[in-house]
Amino acid sequence: MVDQLLHALQHSAFADWVQATAYPAVITAHSIGLAILVGLLVVIDLRVLGFATALPLAALRKLMTVVWFGFWTNAISGVMLFSIDAKKDFYSPLFRIKLSAIALGLILGTVISSSVLQGNSPVAGTSSRAKVLAVCSLTCWLCAIVTGRLLAYFTYGDIGLD
Amino acid sequence: MEINAAHPLLEWIKLTPIGAFVRNSTWAFPALQSLHFIGMSLLIGVVGVIDLRVLGVARGLPIHPLHRFLPLAFAGFGINLLTGIMFFCHDPYVYAFNPSFRIKMLLILLAGLNALWFRLGVFLDVDKWGPGIEASRLAKIISALSLLIWIGVITAGRFIAFTSAPH
Numbered sequence: 001m002v003d004q005l006l007h008a009l010q011h012s013a014f015a016d017w018v019q020a021t022a023y024p025a026v027i028t029a030h031s032i033g034l035a036i037l038v039g040l041l042v043v044i045d046l047r048v049l050g051f052a053t054a055l056p057l058a059a060l061r062k063l064m065t066v067v068w069f070g071f072w073t074n075a076i077s078g079v080m081l082f083s084i085d086a087k088k089d090f091y092s093p094l095f096r097i098k099l100s101a102i103a104l105g106l107i108l109g110t111v112i113s114s115s116v117l118q119g120n121s122p123v124a125g126t127s128s129r130a131k132v133l134a135v136c137s138l139t140c141w142l143c144a145i146v147t148g149r150l151l152a153y154f155t156y157g158d159i160g161l162d
Numbered sequence: 163m164e165i166n167a168a169h170p171l172l173e174w175i176k177l178t179p180i181g182a183f184v185r186n187s188t189w190a191f192p193a194l195q196s197l198h199f200i201g202m203s204l205l206i207g208v209v210g211v212i213d214l215r216v217l218g219v220a221r222g223l224p225i226h227p228l229h230r231f232l233p234l235a236f237a238g239f240g241i242n243l244l245t246g247i248m249f250f251c252h253d254p255y256v257y258a259f260n261p262s263f264r265i266k267m268l269l270i271l272l273a274g275l276n277a278l279w280f281r282l283g284v285f286l287d288v289d290k291w292g293p294g295i296e297a298s299r300l301a302k303i304i305s306a307l308s309l310l311i312w313i314g315v316i317t318a319g320r321f322i323a324f325t326s327a328p329h
Contacts, residue, residue, distance in 0.1 A: 039204070046231070056293060
């Protein structure tokens with residue numbers, strides 16, 4: 001059942017169009033989205049960890065709109081990239097780790113944004129709980145980048161994970 | 163392979179131990195690619211936050227303390243310079259004649275000059291731009307250019323794989 005769906009997607013007119021026409025633009029959008037999403041979250045996480053404490057935490061929260069713009073850019077371009085390699089991606093442990101890391105990273109980002117990025121005092125420290133969240137967030141995004149890159153070079157069988 | 167004889171420098175670069183190492187290892191290229199994307203995120207993240215604030219996004223951030231993150235941007239640039247050199251050594255012929263690669267290098271140079279313009283032209287005013295205070299028009303122009311140029315760098319970088327040298 002799943003295999004039939006993956007097969008249908010991979011051989012759809014949509015997937016053909018992505019592969020034949022849109023691919024360079026889609027992969028470029030995926031990289032730009034990554035730079036926005038991860039780049040801004042790294043700055044936020046490092047502030048939570050104690051970098052540049054003169055920055056008010058609540059003001060950083062405004063950046064989350066841009067972070068979500070980067071995320072949706074990559075969700076859409078990601079679905080398009082998935083359609084080309086649906087079967088290979090779906091069964092790849094690298095792909096599954098990547099999606100799990102992204103899901104966890106988004107949850108952590110949302111928690112940090114709603115519970116840490118508040119308060120208007122110009123110089124505010126953060127709790128050790130907040131710092132743990134920030135370290136976990138950085139780890140998730142590091143993991144998402146590395147598995148995403150490796151996915152382009154290895155199919156799941158090649159690296160002995162299968 | 164007449165092209166090789168015509169380019170002793172590229173041939174020499176290709177035969178360096180770095181080039182041989184990247185070519186002969188299964189893991190080197192994907193690992194370097196991962197580092198290149200991590201470096202990109204650090205560099206563009208820091209530059210992007212500063213540019214966005216100058217342009218008026220998250221205006222509650224004072225601009226001066228944002229510059230504390232600059233060492234991180236330089237670290238990202240350093241990672242990408244080193245990994246980029248290793249890609250080049252791996253097969254200089256792929257890059258040296260590739261129009262996308264040349265445009266990418268030109269854009270990085272432009273981004274550097276643009277950042278220098280910010281440093282020399284408006285940096286002295288940065289102290290004044292505390293929480294909620296609008297940056298000058300010139301600063302906004304430089305920041306908008308910065309964002310456009312870096313998006314161009316990423317685009318040209320990705321297009322290296324889709325363009326080949328004219329023969």
